Amino acid sequence: MKNILSPKTVPVLISAVFLVLIWVNTHSATIPPLGAVGPEFEEQRLSLSKIAPQRPTHNYAFSAFLAAPSMDTNDDNDDLYFVGxxxxxxxxxxxPATRTNNSYPFVVLVTEDVVPSKRERLQKDGAIVLAVEKLSLEWAGTRKAWKDVLTKLRLFELYQYxxxxxxxxxxxxxxxxxxxFDDSAAQLQQNKGNHSPEKAPEDEGPQPATYLFAGNAGSGGFDHVYPPPKGNNLNAGCMVFRPARDLFEYYLRLAQLKDRFPGRTxxxxxxxxxxxxxxxxxWTQLHYDWNVNWATWNDSLHGIASLHSKFWELDHDPKLRDFALSIKWKMEGYWEGVDAAKSAS
Incomplete structure (x- = not known):
């Protein structure tokens, strides 16, 4: 019997598999995402197959921050935040079920100790990868975790958005x-202009006249109700902001003031x-349907758009765990097809 897996046919078969993956990816766009409920999801479902424009409709961006793990890993995929x-x-x-239909870019800020292989992989995935220098505070000493997370402030240097x-x-x-980005909370705000020492301490310097900083309060635990009650405690895992030099410099001045704010996070x-x-x-409160921490499978059934939940720590919620793993496998299959097709061409 003739061997169909000859050197000449292997690239053809790989390309064919990749085309099938692309077809499935495109045509699965008519299937609503898990947890989709209500008429607004029906409108989204019908528009999923539309081709996204080549240029963004607004000067907006998605973003993430990645630092090197606290312990060295043998494989890049052992860094679960990198995988996330x-x-x-x-x-x-x-x-197709969740991608931007406005061609908004995805920017990832990485600290200088993130290895080149991770940066290259993120770029291949389609992200704009920007390496940034860590912020250092004299009073914080040499604590790596502090330097890493405070370097998130550099997100506010993305002045181009x-x-x-x-x-x-x-x-x-x-x-x-x-x-x-169109949420009523995600709009430019005016400084209230109270110049009292309590509202504007002199050692903090001038406050910006305008700003945009919208976020969500924490849900409190896995047993939270829906809709969650509004709270005063900000959860910084999901926020919309306007990058601005005066705001970034204001943050830097605050960061230099020891004991001005608690330091656990x-x-x-x-x-x-x-x-x-x-x-x-x-800070202004985003609608609760955009994000929740302490996420559960029930939150997806309510249509919450993003679930702050570690995909590797979900044994307490098997349905959410299976959903997370299905996304991971789908991503891996997609990029295996893309990479194989490129290698064969």
Whole structure:
């Protein structure tokens, strides 16, 4: 019997498999995402097969932040936050069920100690990868974790964008996120202009006259209700902001002031202080259907667009775990097909 897997036929077969994957990916666009409910999802379902424009309709961007893991790994895929970042890139740029239909770019800020192989993989995945220098604080000493998370402040140096959505790398997407930029909370705000020492301490320097900082409060635990109650405590895992030099410099001044804000989660604590609800620049509350932490499968059934949940720590919720793993396998299959087709060409 003739061997059909000859050197000449292998590239053809690989290309054929890749074309089938592309066809399935495209035509699966008529299937709503898991957890989709309500008429708004029907409208999205009908529009999923439309081809996205080549240029963004607005100067907006998705973003993530990646630092090197605290312990060295033998394989890039052992860094679960790296894998989580790849999942978000795939979902927001490539997955027909959740990808942007406005061609918004995905920017990943990486610290200088993130290895080149990870940077190259993120670029191949379609992200704009920007290496940034870590921020250092004299009073913080040599604590690596502090330097890493405070370097997230450099997101506010993305001056080329009018609005940026930041998501922590342990986030799962269930439906398109484009509409978050139009949320009533994600609009430019005016500083309240109270110059009292309590609202504008002199050692903090001038506050920006305008700002945009929208986020969500934490849900409190896996047993949270829907809709979640509004809270005052900011969760920095999902936020929409306008990058601005005066705001970035204001944050830097705050960061240099020891004991001005609690340090357990330094970047979140800094933002919570800068945008405290009783201050001049209070953070605004995004609609609760955009994001939730302490996520459960029930949250997806309610149609929440992004679930702040580590895909590798979901044994407590088998349905959510299976959903997360299905996204991971789908991403891996997609890129295996793309990479194989490129190698065969």
């Amino acid at each position: 970042t790849r999942l978000m890139i795939y979902q927001l740029l490539h997955d 009018d609005k940026v959505l930041f998501l922590d790398s342990d986030t799962l997407i269930t439906r398109r996120m484009d509409g978050i 330094p970047e979140q604590s800094l933002w919570s202080y800068a945008h405290r609800r009783d201050g001049n620049m209070p």
